[in-house]
Amino acid sequence: MADDVMTDQGSPVALARGRGSRAVKDGAAPRPVPRQPDHEVIVVGAGISGIGLAIELRKAGIESFLLLERAGDVGGTWRDNRYPGIAVDITSFTYSFSFEQNPDWSRVFAPGAELQRYAQRVAAKYGVYPKVRFRTEVDKAVFLEDRDLWEIHLKGGERLYSRFLIGASGGLISPKKPDIKGLEAFKGIVMHTGFWDDSVELTGKRVAVIGTGATAVQMVPSIASRVAHLDVYQRTPIWVLKKPDAEIPAWLKSAFRTLPIVQRGVRVCTDALSEAVMVGAVIYYRQIPGLVRWAESAGKNNLLEQIPNDPALREKLTPKYGFGCKRPTFSNDYFKTFTRDNVELVTDPIECITERGIRTRDGQERQIDVLITATGYRVFEKGNLPSFEVHGRDGLELGQFWDEHRYQAYEAVSVPKFPNYFGMLGPYGLTGTSYFKMVEAHSIHAVRCIKEARKRAMTRVEIGQGPHERYFQDVQRRQQNTVFPNHSCASSNSYYFDKHGDAPMLRPSTTMEMLWRAKHFPMKHYRFSRAQAGSTADLPDRATAGAAAFV
Template identity: 50%
Template sequence: MEPDHEVLVVGAGFSGLCVGIRLRRKGVRDFVILDAAPSVGGVWRHNTYPGVAVDIPSATYCYSFEPNPGWTRSFAPGAEVRAYAEHCADKYRLRPHLRLNTRVERAVFDEDADLWRVATTGGEITARFVVSAVGPLDQPKNPDIPGIDDFAGTVLHTARWDHGHDVAGERVAVIGTGASGLQVIPELAGKAAHLDVYQRTPIWVFPKVDFAIPTPVRALFRIAPPVQRLVRLVTAAASEVIMVLGIVHYSKVPFLVRAVEALCRAHLRRQVPDRALRRALTPRYGFGCKRPSFSNRYFPTFMRDDVDLVTTPIDRVTPKGIVTADGREREIDTLVLATGFKILELGAMPPFPVVGLDGVELGAYWDEHRYQTYEGLSVPQAPNFWLMNGPYTVTGASWFSIIEAGATHAVRCIAEARRRRATRMTVKRGPHDAFTRDMRRRMRGTILAQPSCARSNSYYFDRHGDAPYVRPQSGLHVWRRARTFDLDDYSYGP
């Protein structure tokens, strides 16, 4: 039977939009992009909490083929990133392919017809090929704390912020001091009557070179795109040096990680003169075990008289507030959860049930047998299926470089299947297993294999103790592999 569409893409964030752009460039027109939200942008459509912004330099936060000369700051605010997503959807004529307000609930491979049956809130859709382009930062994660559902006040998650609620004059508590907490906490301080910040694990923080990009510079980027591309190349290279040399090749150059840690400690000393507070804010794990961030406002927030850093573990939440392990209850009006996302766990990766050959559900298989892929995208159990941002994909390169590499891989495969007139394309077991073994071997030389990482509470790790969120290779290597991997690593058939 003929499917409803040749290609179905799940997710209209930057990953899904990139796949759509690549498909159009390859001459594929029969594709649809589904998203549960009413507009494009993915994580940047959902995350609108006060202070939200990119936490890497803006120059790298765009497609290589579509530089954005309009960023107003060196670290672009979230509203500008959302506007950039809308711009790309318009410029690359993706609107006719979008089907918004449509959530994917399940995908099942029909082995007789060589197509996917995708159950959605709008009914079943069939497609020859499926690309799951739902980003890893998609499903908000609430903390597993007794009594949290009994809290009588307002509960806000940073990933689903309610702008109709005003915290002015309220007693507010924030649980979580990761990347989103680091941005929202300074925004709440001063507006709330009092702010309690509950920290389980400190975060490594770089000084943030954040400034408004002058209008003449933006004009230069607009009339001379190669200048902006050069800036993008330089900032991406700096990130690569820290990530690849310091984290991936930690066993060879541990001094680089120590130098980065010294920089972060010096930043903390300059901003927090109180020794006891400084000690509480200093990580006890190596740089790279957990996602670091940039800020000039986070540390000074804790010097305010109306802000308390609470490091005593939380025992439970009551209708009136939070009780810590020492028995003290702090009453609050609003509880803010800056607790991140479900990532390496059942139901989150893949983000919906994917039932492949012989009835194997991919998420359950990974949960039992450890995460494993070929080039971070495909598995033998799921023909005609690619998972963007899957296990072993994230490098130190720009997030957009990672996205573009994944889209290039998936679309190369689809184009090859079309060329061969094949209705089924499946990665072979040998190349798949070889790639997974190589990733696990390389991981042994990274900072993530160091004992100190056990104290980091990092989402890089799964329940098996693996760190499949990270790909222990350079971004340049991944870029090259996406364009040169052997297409005969896949089998083809009618």
């Protein structure tokens, strides 16, 4: 891995951090709307989505673009999350860009720090860093209908203008605090796993963890051996399968470097396995229910192997909802951690947090020094997706529209009345295998639309209401085959579900179908038109000018 990308003062990271920090003072008069946009494309976010999109833009010959990143480096989730034990929960061979395989992963399931270095290396290799403006946060974006421009309002007062706007801020950016009485009264240390404080020493401390999702599954075994005592508060147990993890030997890494086809072959195998477990079992539950039954049996066997002599403890750790209702995960030591003398699994509901600890409804108060909240993130909730206000045509705001009318988007990318706007993590956009696959598909989709607008010399591209509605209806029809409405998901407390009772996180299709549709969706589903106001001097006249009809 290119560690020098992080540390060398002359590296792309260091150089990019020193540029683009300009802002205007609060209260300063905004500049007039320019005749031409500052950039053809502005992308909000420089995590995996932003990096992938930047690479696809450059591949298409589009160089007038800028990434706006609120932090000081690329990487997104893998930059921000540093809790002990963090690692990918999909094999590293699958969890990476298809066009940029890494032969140097240390393990089959790479540690989180390696994913961050991978993001930095890819960003440096493909020239993304010079296109990023760091420490820049977007407040809101407004579509100027007379000019077909997006006006991006930055926190601090500055405004930028672009023809196209792409939201790539990801989903895991707003940590969810537990709604528990007395949290503010606690006198010890409180930290969320998404804001891990490396200066906090856990050795010899009494620690409590609230939450038993995928993050806790990784973190709890990593800290149990060094704390004096660990209380883990569980509301809902999680399905945990065996983790086929291992250190990758030097000879195999050498084979990957000298014969890339070897690593591609390994990726094909891990893709197929991930697709079967995380897509086939969940998305095609009605067609092949045996996969879910197999996964549940495997999860129970994993629990039995780790806790062979305590049926009461196993019962507490056994989910009562179906496999797939909540994101499952992998671990070979999570369950056995609860057999340690210094670890207690607490399933009694929390009544309140006191100055010195946590009191459960049975009246018992457990004293602690450090409280760790592993309570996840807000995902499909207003204020998180999108992470800033997006005002389209007729004053419609995207977050409010989704909040009131259900989460929906054509191919998870476009929404009517939001011209020239594309989302990277949209409703029903993520496949169960790899976030990278979604990024590649949605980048292809967005760039196809931008290229077509260029080809037609048009300044506006907007998805038609008819295609959008038909796509949403098809998604809802397909959802009926998934595990979500069919397998006792009501008790899962899963972030897959939103306030409407929908499960807009996962796309009800295979990864292959998602990629095929990104490359072949009919361009006639979009409407192309040209601005009436003076923002088109850079565009040549074309005989094809005019609006393509909605279909």
